[in-house]
Amino acid sequence: MQKNRKLTIGLIQAAASDNVAANMKKNGLMTKEAAKKGAQIICLHELYRTKYFPQWGKKDFTAQSETIPGESTKLFSKLAQKLKVVIIAPIFEKEGSNFYNSAAVINANGKLMNTYRKIHIPRDPLFYEKDYFKPGNFGYQVYKTKYATFSVLICYDQWFPEAARIAVLNGADILFYPTAIGWFKNKPEEEWREAWETIQRSHAIANGVHVACVNRVGLEGNLNFWGSSFVCDSFGKIIKKASEDKEEILVVNLDLGKNKGIQDGWGFLKNRRPDTYGLLSK
Amino acid sequence: MQKNRKLTIGLIQAAASDNVAANMKKNGLMTKEAAKKGAQIICLHELYRTKYFPQWGKKDFTAQSETIPGESTKLFSKLAQKLKVVIIAPIFEKEGSNFYNSAAVINANGKLMNTYRKIHIPRDPLFYEKDYFKPGNFGYQVYKTKYATFSVLICYDQWFPEAARIAVLNGADILFYPTAIGWFKNKPEEEWREAWETIQRSHAIANGVHVACVNRVGLEGNLNFWGSSFVCDSFGKIIKKASEDKEEILVVNLDLGKNKGIQDGWGFLKNRRPDTYGLLSK
Numbered sequence: 357m358q359k360n361r362k363l364t365i366g367l368i369q370a371a372a373s374d375n376v377a378a379n380m381k382k383n384g385l386m387t388k389e390a391a392k393k394g395a396q397i398i399c400l401h402e403l404y405r406t407k408y409f410p411q412w413g414k415k416d417f418t419a420q421s422e423t424i425p426g427e428s429t430k431l432f433s434k435l436a437q438k439l440k441v442v443i444i445a446p447i448f449e450k451e452g453s454n455f456y457n458s459a460a461v462i463n464a465n466g467k468l469m470n471t472y473r474k475i476h477i478p479r480d481p482l483f484y485e486k487d488y489f490k491p492g493n494f495g496y497q498v499y500k501t502k503y504a505t506f507s508v509l510i511c512y513d514q515w516f517p518e519a520a521r522i523a524v525l526n527g528a529d530i531l532f533y534p535t536a537i538g539w540f541k542n543k544p545e546e547e548w549r550e551a552w553e554t555i556q557r558s559h560a561i562a563n564g565v566h567v568a569c570v571n572r573v574g575l576e577g578n579l580n581f582w583g584s585s586f587v588c589d590s591f592g593k594i595i596k597k598a599s600e601d602k603e604e605i606l607v608v609n610l611d612l613g614k615n616k617g618i619q620d621g622w623g624f625l626k627n628r629r630p631d632t633y634g635l636l637s638k
Numbered sequence: 639m640q641k642n643r644k645l646t647i648g649l650i651q652a653a654a655s656d657n658v659a660a661n662m663k664k665n666g667l668m669t670k671e672a673a674k675k676g677a678q679i680i681c682l683h684e685l686y687r688t689k690y691f692p693q694w695g696k697k698d699f700t701a702q703s704e705t706i707p708g709e710s711t712k713l714f715s716k717l718a719q720k721l722k723v724v725i726i727a728p729i730f731e732k733e734g735s736n737f738y739n740s741a742a743v744i745n746a747n748g749k750l751m752n753t754y755r756k757i758h759i760p761r762d763p764l765f766y767e768k769d770y771f772k773p774g775n776f777g778y779q780v781y782k783t784k785y786a787t788f789s790v791l792i793c794y795d796q797w798f799p800e801a802a803r804i805a806v807l808n809g810a811d812i813l814f815y816p817t818a819i820g821w822f823k824n825k826p827e828e829e830w831r832e833a834w835e836t837i838q839r840s841h842a843i844a845n846g847v848h849v850a851c852v853n854r855v856g857l858e859g860n861l862n863f864w865g866s867s868f869v870c871d872s873f874g875k876i877i878k879k880a881s882e883d884k885e886e887i888l889v890v891n892l893d894l895g896k897n898k899g900i901q902d903g904w905g906f907l908k909n910r911r912p913d914t915y916g917l918l919s920k
Contacts (some may be wrong), residue, residue, distance in 0.1 A: 551874050
């Protein structure tokens, strides 16, 4: 099924406005453009359809939520089928009276796959996500698609090596991290971005897989999103990186064939000692 | 007990020869020198008393092993007591007919603490450790000393985020990684060292603790040890780094008070989801 290990992915680094319809339209157009440039799996940034509203804390943004299936999946299912691409669309999901920070994943035939609901939910100044989202209750997902087998983890999940490891133990060859992360307005702390890039490269190194991070750009309220979306190979080496302030379609060629050689060479997966890891799940 | 969170540590980056007595003597002298420069916790490199013999595969080096207590702990217990320093001395340990890649840890009063026996054992070209060492059977150790609470993990352990996380869940504020890692002779692959540094910085970031790595230098057989011992703070930022080819005593001032601020700020430890991590220990 996955004999050809070469692959092209597309990351949609975009800004968001208050206009939900306009955000959808823009990301739809950028997705078409990415496919035209050869991308086979296309990933949008976290909560792509709205501003990053959790920075405002305890307000009511539920009008901007949507169900799965719903408006976004309708749009992207059509595109996926037409363009023969896999699409990862991260949205503010509503299910009954519960809300999640989720990723809808659509296969290249236009069919919905399982939803991933963000498992690690922060509550920090300007990132008041616990006020809005329930923690993900579907576990870690692995998507076996025509082009590659991958997992989606969302933003704050990226700081947890546990999540990356589980995704790889489940068979993922790429980890996609749709993200919304930035500096406090007028306070560009380079060491924050450096830590962010380092932790994600470390997941590639520890697991011998490719990692793709998709961030948004632009100033929204008190958050200045730092873009810098990137893809690194299974050695943690950055293959391509986007600007810190421009909307961009990052189209990147990968060779997943590298993963196995590196996994066998370092031997990290086969030399784990699960018998000593009991504390991790306590 | 640990109200003063400022601390000075000393890393002994050295080369090793075939002369076990000479290696002991040199590391003893460097330890004294480190203490003179203010170091309170002093860490030697992996298997400090011998060449890195596991590169040769299936030979008999058991004559170079020692017990705990034994020759090394005798020497370093005296020094620890006299200099009022904590010493981490990694050795080729013999217990009955079993052999381990271990770290003897000696408190500032000269008393032996629990031994840590390396848990993750590689078997790769030039790193045939499975031929020599049984996997550690004492679990992860946390050392509560006068100066700081820390864990010791040895070389290959450094590639496993699981080990770092468990050490921190057990209360460690610093992770010491005595190491013997290098390039194949005449093949300096910069990306190997880059991956090595990145994975260890990532443990600092994911856990909000300081990390100290002590490597050896020099050419032995077909391995060219790349030195570059370093200490990074709880943001993953490198505070100080040694050369790649010289014997050096790296004396580094830390403020462990930074750890808690960063742990609380990022919130990674409190926002873990152990209920979703069951697969890690299976």
